[in-house]
Structure formats: structure tokens, C-alpha cells
Amino acid sequence: MTELAAAKAALKTQAVETPSWAYGNSGTRFKVFAQQGVPRTPFEKLDDAAKVHEFTGVAPTVALHIPWDKVDDYAALAKHAEQRGVKLGAINSNTFQDDDYKLGSICHPEASVRRKAVDHLLECVDIMDATGSTDLKLWFADGTNYPGQDDIRGRQDRLAEGLAEVYERLGDGQRMLLEYKFFEPAFYTTDVPDWGTAYAHCLKLGPKAQVVVDTGHHAPGTNIEFIVATLLREEKLGGFDFNSRFYADDDLMVGAADPFQLFRIMYEVIRGGGFSPEVAFMLDQCHNIEAKIPAIIRSVMNVQEATAKALLVDGDVLAAAQRAGDVLEANAVVMDAYNTDVRPLLREVREEMGLDPDPIAAYRGSGWAERIVAERVGGQQAGWGA
Amino acid sequence: MTELAAAKAALKTQAVETPSWAYGNSGTRFKVFAQQGVPRTPFEKLDDAAKVHEFTGVAPTVALHIPWDKVDDYAALAKHAEQRGVKLGAINSNTFQDDDYKLGSICHPEASVRRKAVDHLLECVDIMDATGSTDLKLWFADGTNYPGQDDIRGRQDRLAEGLAEVYERLGDGQRMLLEYKFFEPAFYTTDVPDWGTAYAHCLKLGPKAQVVVDTGHHAPGTNIEFIVATLLREEKLGGFDFNSRFYADDDLMVGAADPFQLFRIMYEVIRGGGFSPEVAFMLDQCHNIEAKIPAIIRSVMNVQEATAKALLVDGDVLAAAQRAGDVLEANAVVMDAYNTDVRPLLREVREEMGLDPDPIAAYRGSGWAERIVAERVGGQQAGWGA
């Protein structure tokens, strides 16, 4: 098989999980601008997610958020998904929107609040059992706003204790993905602020605990691809939350702010053996001002383009230049792949997959946008607080 | 008059304006944690603000936010304030919470939205006429999230045009304070992102337009006191929005994150002749998890402490060390003032002003916190969206 053929084959196997919440309304602390046609139920979110998969062919699963996507019958939800051609993916916990969580959840100074938070996580594993999801994704908003507010080390002890209880509950084939975040909503300390902290906890928990890299959750200037390479080397990279940023956790469309960085990340993923089902590639974005479904389609395409370019890096030539200490040539090999216009290649891939080569145009031509605006009238639009 | 006496005299004249919105609920994009006893009307906000002034003696005015503080009768509002010992201060415009403003307000691509935004600003001047406020404070959430979304330069032209119309409307003794912000809620471009942009616009508008420095609105590492010194030198410093930050626009209590920075800022204020009624010292903070009124009292005290330390810098000794190029000695003079515990001095100042030397304890002992929790039942708590 030629290299190009290998790249195409790999691209056809790619899977990008889309998050149910990205189909609902989101915004900043200043304002949530509601959009027309936004889903009102988890079922409608799945309908939208299915459209993304229908037109891209590489978005076969949908992450859920509990309690935002709480339903009485998860089997029915899973069946609904399958009928539309997608599956349920990771279960995301939410321990940040209840009044009890004002000072934290799993790290809260009060045992009763910690109990409530851990119980929620255990419930999420129950839901995984019901949906067949294999990944429990944990992001904790826990932290403090002021020096002295709470005991930094005590909070770590509480975190470790809570995670251990949840870890024990995981069944065969289930795992825990621990996300870190530099800051927000806490503004002084965050209890899992960096990959090192997440790694240290996962290491102690065991092989079912792995780290999630959210591309928007780092200090300015952080070299994310280095972290990816390191976590893969440590066999602790569980997955990605993709999005992009110019400033903080902006949650813009992945690839929109720094497409070269996304390419470098995907290169390290492939280099380190992470382009596999063991690593979950998920979107975690906010479409505050742009149309949501096409923005998600565009995001999936951006991941595809970065992946295609990364697949085109000529590894042998690169390795030779690196061994020779030829800085310019080694850099040129990488840039040569990056500067390639891979859109024709991806159009071919899509056609070979029986898809329209232009997913955005195909979606726009499908009438779906108009239909949901017309049909989704009344009810309560989904949003972060819904 | 001794230097200490001069410092005490200056501290007694200090005025820190508190913002009506800080008494209401606030939060992050993830969650607003409501607190008990929060005001439900602009009148109740003034009641709380009056308590801050009652116990600190240096918070005589209250900034309003339109439309959050819209009332039918501003004269009644002003009278209510005066009856409680405070006055109405700056009028803050809000052009970011209407659905029309999704893509901007005064910089919006559509003329009709710009018209609406400018009309709101003109209405704010009407309210200034009614309240006797002299300062129109303008913060624009305008910007873009994605490269290409709008024309950067075209937006500047629209901004200039809109500001010019509002400037013309200002009466004698009224001025326009233009605030800049590094980012948020826009995540790619912000239309007034730095002091340079605000300065350039104010310069063209004329002497009634001045720049506001919000201490949380800068890129990481920015030397804010340099900006303060420069704006004072250019006679374009209109005022401050005080708060503090570890990461982005965290809006923590002023002086909580970097008290040394606050001291350096106040030193440049005094050095540059800015400790005068010409410069407005305002708080602009969010008390998301801490009790609001005592947090504001503490913030006012933090400003007092930084000011007291700045007043204690021995200018003659400092100047001599600077002239001599004695880096360590010059730094030591400044640090000597900073390392002084000025709390005893401020207790004296308060006692001489007829106040309790410990404002926090006095507030706690006053029963106000318990009273508002008991009385403010029912109704709609004030918040950013109220």
C-alpha cells in the first residue's frame, strides 16, 4: 500500500465524538444568545449529532452529560441513537451546578457534599452500565478563589479518596478519564490544574484511570504536543477534548485559532501510537455566536485535515534529518506536510466512503437547519443549565 | 504638617465608588450561586452600599448600571441615596445583553443595531442629567470570535462614529470614561482591547473623553502601573475599575491576588497627581462565593491600605537614590513603605473620622446581614441579567 493509500485508509477509520451539549445553547458569563432550532431534549440532540455523522462519516458517537441528558430510559436513548446511525459515547459528570457545590464537590470541606458528589459519579457509572458507555469523563470545577480559603493539600486528600471509591466501582471494560484545567471557574487554585496532577492521581488509581487533554485548558504558551507525547509514553493518555483558544478556555471550534498546533498534536498522537481506539477524540466546544451543527461539522473537518497532514509527514526522511542534526531540513519535512492542501485528499476519502465531498454544503442543502427551526417550537431549549 | 499627618489627611479624603451590581448575584458561565439577602431593587442596592460607606467612611458614591438599575424616577433614587448618606456615581452602559448584540453593539455590521446601541448611550446621558452623575462609563463587549468574522478596521470606524455622537451629547461637567479589555466575551478580537486603542479614540474625541483602567483587563505580565503613569502624563486617566486577578478577568476582591501590584499602582497615582477628584476610583468586582457586603468593605480597606503605604514612600530619599543610580537603595525605599503595617494608622484615621476602627467587625455586629436575609424574601434577586 502506498503512503497516500495508507493515509486514506487511516482517515476512513477516524472517529471524533461530538458532545451532546454543543448542540444546545451556550454563552459567556455575560450573556447566552439563544439560537433557533436548538434541541429541547437529549433525543433531539442525538438527532443533530446524527446529522454530523451522516455528512462527515467520522462522528459515530455522542458524549452525554449527566444530569443535562438525564432520561428515564437510557436503553430507549441508546436505541434512538442507533436508529439514527450513532452510538452513545462517554458519560460526563456534572458536579458544579448544584448550590451545594459552591465551595467544591469531591474536594469540598464538608463530608456530606463530598458524599453527594461521589454518589453522582457512581450514578454516572450506573448510566454507563445502562448505555454501554465505556468512558466516565470527570471534570471537576473544584478549587478556591482566595488564598487561605481552603487547605490545598487537604483537598488533594479528599480528591484521592473520592476518586478511589469511584474507581473501585468501574466494571470490566470501563475506565475513568480525568480532565485537568488551568483555571475557571475557580480563580486561585484548581484542584486538578495540570497534567501532572491528573497523572499522579491516575497512576495511583490504576490502569483504568487515564488523563484527558482538553486543548483549551493550559497556561499561555504551554506546549500541548509535548504533554501528548509524554502521556502516550507513560501509557496514560485516555483522550482529548478538542476546541481552540486565543486567550483562556475560549472553547472555539478546534483548529480555528491555531491550526498548526492542532497538526503538531495530531502528529505526536500518530507518532506515539495514539491514533487508536484506546484514545478518545472528543470535541468540547461552545458555539456561542455561530450556527451549531455546521460549526461542529467544520470542527470535525478541521480535525480530519490536521490528521491528514500529520499522516503525510515523511517519517523516514524526518528521522534521517533529525539524526543528522539538520534543523532546517527536519523542520522543512514537517512544514512540507503542513503546507500541503489536504482538502482534495479528504474529498476523495469522503467519496470513497459514499459521502458528499463537501459536508458543509451537503448539510446546508439537506434542509435540516430549516426543519429544526420550524419544528422545534415551544418547550425549553437545551443549555448548560437545562 | 508631618508626613504622617499628611498621609492621614489624604486618607480621610479618599473616595472609593462601589458598584451597584456587586451587591447582586454574579457568577461564572458555569453557575451563579445565589446568596441570601441579596437586593431585589436598585433601592435595596443603595441600602447596602450605604452600609459600606457607613462603616468605612470612604465609599460615598455608588455606580449605576443601565438597564440593571433602571427606575421610573431617578430623582427618587438619588434622594433615596442621599437619605442614606451616599450619592449616585457613574452611569454604566450595557450594550451586551440584548439579543441584537450577538455580533456587537456600537461596532455591529448592521447600522440598525449600532443605532440602537448609540441610542442607549444617549439615554444614559439623559439619566446622568437626571441623577447629576458626571461620568458615563463605557465598556463594550464588542469583538469577534473568529478570524474573518468581521472587518477589524471597519469596526474601528463604526466605533469612532458612535463615540463621536455620544461625545457631542455630553453636557458641561459631564465626561465619557472609555474602558478597554484584553478579551472576553469576545475571543479573537476585542474592539477596545488595550489602553492604546482607548487613548487613541479619546484623544480624537476631546478633553471630555478619558480612559478607564480596569486592573483585571490586561494580558499576562502587563505592567499596569506603567500604563497609569503614562495616562496621567498624557492627562487621559479618567479612573479605575478595581478588582484583582490571578488568570484572566477573575474579578476577585481588589488587593487579594497581588497586593504589591495594587501598592505600586497607587504609588504611581500619587506620583502622577492622580490622587484627586479628577480620577474616579471605582470597584468592579464579583463576589461569587463570598458574602458580598463584607467583601466590598474588605476591598475598600485593601485600597486604603495600598494607598496608605504609597503615601508613606519617602519621596526625597527615593529621588536621591534614583539620581545616584543606587538600585538596591531605591528599591529598599519603596519596599520599606510596602512592608509597613499600616493597619494601626488606618484604625487611627477611622477613629478620627468617628468610625469604628474595625469596619468588618462593626458591620458584622450591626445586624444588617441578618436583617436583609430576614427581610428580603420573595421578589427577584438582582443579578447581571436582572
Add this chain to the structure above:
Amino acid sequence: MTELAAAKAALKTQAVETPSWAYGNSGTRFKVFAQQGVPRTPFEKLDDAAKVHEFTGVAPTVALHIPWDKVDDYAALAKHAEQRGVKLGAINSNTFQDDDYKLGSICHPEASVRRKAVDHLLECVDIMDATGSTDLKLWFADGTNYPGQDDIRGRQDRLAEGLAEVYERLGDGQRMLLEYKFFEPAFYTTDVPDWGTAYAHCLKLGPKAQVVVDTGHHAPGTNIEFIVATLLREEKLGGFDFNSRFYADDDLMVGAADPFQLFRIMYEVIRGGGFSPEVAFMLDQCHNIEAKIPAIIRSVMNVQEATAKALLVDGDVLAAAQRAGDVLEANAVVMDAYNTDVRPLLREVREEMGLDPDPIAAYRGSGWAERIVAERVGGQQAGWGA
């Protein structure tokens, strides 16, 4: 003329000035790694610069640095350049490497040091007279390391006074380009730290004073293209110092760290009418570990590629999408240009200019690298301290 033809025509007129010092040794504070074949005289630097122009066709001028490039006979130097097909460009002053400048130059607390610094700047204008250079490029390392070390405002006064004297000395057709820098080598205050400060000084000086944007001289996250658009709108953009950075003022090859940013900058240049001889496009880089001449060739090519992509943005379609408030479409128009592989286009441009389509390969095949290694033996290699 078609759009493509217009783009090609524009690309043929492009001019990127290379700096004499980039051909010499450079390094970090930890170590300067000397390279073989490095020039030992300003004449040899011009020989190397001529090679860059020979193979790229768009690097016709060379910036000098005084005193690094001090010679007895500037007419001879200019003639040497012309014989090799290039011209002398901007004169860069150096007021940071004399022991007297430990605490500053033009802002120094002592008048005698300021006098010396200003005299050096005046001497640079004399050299401009001799070389025919039109641009005096001023970068000041002035600043302080410790709070209190010197008077922030007093230093601004001294700066203004010194610049005014130099400004007066400028002849017809000469101008002053004032560069700003966020930090380094000063670590607390820098006397021209941001575009606002440079702009304010240039505004007061007059039309012959303009601002230089060094792409590595900003706080993390700063939107440089916004500054470019703003300075063009204010008619105060004098030129660029191109390089790239991941962290601080890394001085890597332009386009190496964030090629998308370089594209956005060039888009605003073109949009704002800055793609003209009025704006100087200069490189200012350090090739600490990579071969210098090919690195500079690559840098010139990177600027060309970014420019080509920016020229390909379909302005009409973009403007329509912006007017319609179609965020995704407007962004897509820009990304469509960025994602285009412009290397074939640039190969055509080069062939039409009578050049080898692959400048790097042509340089490597020319034998120049081997020749300078063989010939430049003995003597003192050029470097920042030379």
C-alpha cells in the same frame, strides 16, 4: 487582470529587508554557538545578504546596525552592496552595549549618559546621509528591573526630550521608526513597552515618526493583527520586524511558530493599504542553532507564502458574509485562502522572475556555503558584541 495575475504581480513587487546581524553569530544568555563561515566584516555580511536576494528575488535591501556595522567609508559599503545587487536599508541604533548604559540610555537618570545616547542617534542620521538610508530604526533597551529603581514618568519625559532632538535632525525623506518591546533586557518596566506608548510619542513628534511592530515583542495572547490594523488606520505603521515566538522574544524564523498568525497579519497589511513602500518589512531574527543563510531564505519564503495566501482572500465574498453576519462563512472564506497550498504559485512567480523555483535547493547547489566555510578563516566572526 485576473485575481491570480494580480496576486502574482503583487508578489513580484514584494521587498523583505534582511538584517546584517542575522548573518553573524547570536545566542542566548547561556551560550552563543559559533558557526563556521560566519562573516567577519560588514562587507561579508552584505555578500551573504546578496545571496539571499539572488535566490529569492525579494530581499533587495540590508539593514545595518551601528556600531556593529561601523565602517570608515559608508560610500564604499553602499557601493559594495550595489555591486552585489542589493542596497543598504534601515540604520539601527545601539544604545545598550556600552557600560554607561547599565541603567538606560536615552532615559538614563544622568544627563551625560542621555547626551551620549542622543549623540549616537544623531551619528546614525549622519550615517543615513552617507548611505542614503531613509529609515532610522530605534529600539531602546531602556527600563528598570526593580520597583522604585527609577521614576517611570521621569523616564518618559527624558525619552520625549531625546526623541525630539533626533526628530529635528531628520532630513527630507528620512524618518524615525520607533520600536516597542514588552520586556527584556529590562524585567520590571520597559520604557517603550507597547504600541500605545510608541504611538503616543510618534504622534507628538510628527509625521516622520512611525511605529515598528516586532512580531515577537508582545504579551502572551496579544492580537498583533489588530495592532497592525489600528496603526494603519492611524497612519502610524512604519514597518515590521519579523520573527516568531512560542514564549517570549524567541526570535525564531518568521512563520515557524504560528504561520496562521503571520497570514492574518499580512491580511490586515493588505486590507489596510500597508502593502506599499511606506511600510518596511524587515526580518529581525536569531539563527542560534540552524544554518543562517538558508534560514533567512526560508524566512523570506515564509513571508511570501503568508502574503500569497492573504492576497488570495476573496474580498467580495468575505465582505458579503461579514455584512450578512454569517460567522462561519466569513471565517471559511479566510480559511479557504489560508488552506491553499501557494507553493506552486510562488514557484511560478519565481520562474517568471527568472529565478530557480526552489531557492533553498538553488542556494544549497550554489556552493556558497562551502565557499564561505573555506574562505572565512581567521579574523573575528561577527556577533552581537562584535
Add this chain to the structure above:
Amino acid sequence: MTELAAAKAALKTQAVETPSWAYGNSGTRFKVFAQQGVPRTPFEKLDDAAKVHEFTGVAPTVALHIPWDKVDDYAALAKHAEQRGVKLGAINSNTFQDDDYKLGSICHPEASVRRKAVDHLLECVDIMDATGSTDLKLWFADGTNYPGQDDIRGRQDRLAEGLAEVYERLGDGQRMLLEYKFFEPAFYTTDVPDWGTAYAHCLKLGPKAQVVVDTGHHAPGTNIEFIVATLLREEKLGGFDFNSRFYADDDLMVGAADPFQLFRIMYEVIRGGGFSPEVAFMLDQCHNIEAKIPAIIRSVMNVQEATAKALLVDGDVLAAAQRAGDVLEANAVVMDAYNTDVRPLLREVREEMGLDPDPIAAYRGSGWAERIVAERVGGQQAGWGA
């Protein structure tokens, strides 16, 4: 014993190691400003370091840097130190100033360079045997400047292999302290860029490998005290390199840029049981423009002041407020300690230790500064390259 007495007792046991290189010349990449009286030999550096200990009483050891402090007879050097009242401390390796190290040392693509680097580290352990030093401090300048330049993961493998060989060489009572650094002198990847990477390597190496926190080696906004608390909890905190920064690795005097941060760090040190001989407290600073010996004295005093304040935090009251979720009160307890002027307490401590209460004045009055200027004439001043 009262709390104050306990604090005084603790302060008397404090030990801050000063680095031999801080007594020599240093600078930025732009210029090293030489100072008069700078040591010319390791012996003279020890003479200066002894003065710092003589006047502060808490700087009993001196870190060496190899090869900067290479001597023929380390026993003689150790004896020289002891005769002046100090001891030799950590041995710092240097694998960044030989031409072979242009592309790295222990991570270099070529095995021969890695061999040379590891041999140097092994030689440093030999020197430890000779000097009786227990700590081998490792900072690697290794990294890359350009994407693709080398294989990120391959470099980690090489790093692990090299460290393992050195680890095996460590004798009883000897340990390895691994330092991380965000960036510089490498500008794209750094091979040990964060605490997580250092921690992961130390964990695999074993109990004799521990992490060093250099307070200037973090991304903007990083919460260093969180890292301190976490490393202490993991029993992997080996020591500190103290200095301070406003921007990058500015290497200013510790406590000069953000004294509140230094206090918070010392609070977590004490809280986590790190105020013990197991954790090394070292300075690592550059005194580029200020007089070196008094700057180091001042730095030691700054550490003392931060420690004193941290010791004064009322742990019981704090814990109660934290348990009660009283954010303002908990913060107030911490701020109360920070706002205390501890200089009188430290003057008492010094007097009880038989020292002058004002170390700076005592040093200035000692005539040492004048003496070294007069005596240290001729020879080669020590510097980073010496």
C-alpha cells in the same frame, strides 16, 4: 513555648543556600555589565558567600557549579569554606556551554554527545564525594527550537536512560535534584518543561531522585504553591531555586516581584512539612545591575520575612474558618499574617543570634565592598562563561 517563640526558634534554624555564580558577573543576551570587585576564583566566591552568612546567620552553605567552580583540590576548597564559616552545598552540573551541546546534552540525538554529558554528571558525583555534598542538582538546557527538529519522545527515552545511569552512581546519603523549566534556552520544546515531567522521571528513578522548584520556571499564571503542596504530598519535593520574575525567567531577587507569592509558597512549605533539612532552599539569581553581595543579603532577608509571616498564620483559626466555609474569614487569617510587619521580629531574632539587626547596614559598614574593589584587580572576573 508561645507561638511567637516557636516562630523565632524556627527562624533561627533556617538555612538558605547561596549560589557561587551569583557572586560573579551575569547579564542578558544583549550585554553583561561587569561590576568592580567581582570574584575571580571559586575561593573568592566563597569569601563573598561567607560575608552573606556572617551578616545574616542563615546562609551557611554555598552551591557550586561545575565547571565554573572547577578546582584541582576540592578538599582545599571545602577547607577554605569552613575557615570562613560556611560549607559547600549542592553541586550543579553544566551541560549547556560546550559546542557539542548545541542540539542538547543528555537528550542529544548523537550517542557520543549523550555519553559526554552523562560523564560530566558522573564527574559531578565524584566531586560530591570529594566535597561531601549530598545534592546533585540537574538542570538541562535540552530542548528544540523548531517543530520537527528532533523526536520529542525519543528525547524522553534518552533522558530516562541517562538519568538512570547517574542515579545508579549515587552513593548513600546522596541524591539527585531534577529541575524543570518552562522554556529558555530552547524555544519550542524543553525536555523537562514542567513539574509533571520531572516528577514522572523521579518516580521511576527512585527515592533518591527529587524535584526542584525554581520559582522563575513556570508559565504565566502558574500557581506555584499548589505545585509545592502537591510535591510535598507526593514526597518528591527536593528543594527550591529561589528568584523572582515579572515576565519570563527574569532571575530577579527573590521576593522582589511578588512578595505575596513567596509568602504563600513558604506557607505551603510549612503546612506540608517541608520546612526541614530534607528540602533545600537555594537562591538562583542574577544581579545584573545591582551590587551583588547586598542583593544576596537582601534576598536572604526576603526569604526570612516571607517565612516569618508564614509561621505567624494562626493554623487553628484558619482551619476552623475553612471547615466553616467562611471564605472571607479564612482569607483574612492568611492576610493578617501577611500584613504583619515582621521586620522587628527578625531584628530580635538576629540580635538573639548575636548578629547586627540590620544586615545590609552591617555589611555596608564592614568595608568589604571597598576592600574587594581595591584588591580584586587583574585576573579574569567570574561569570557564566568563566
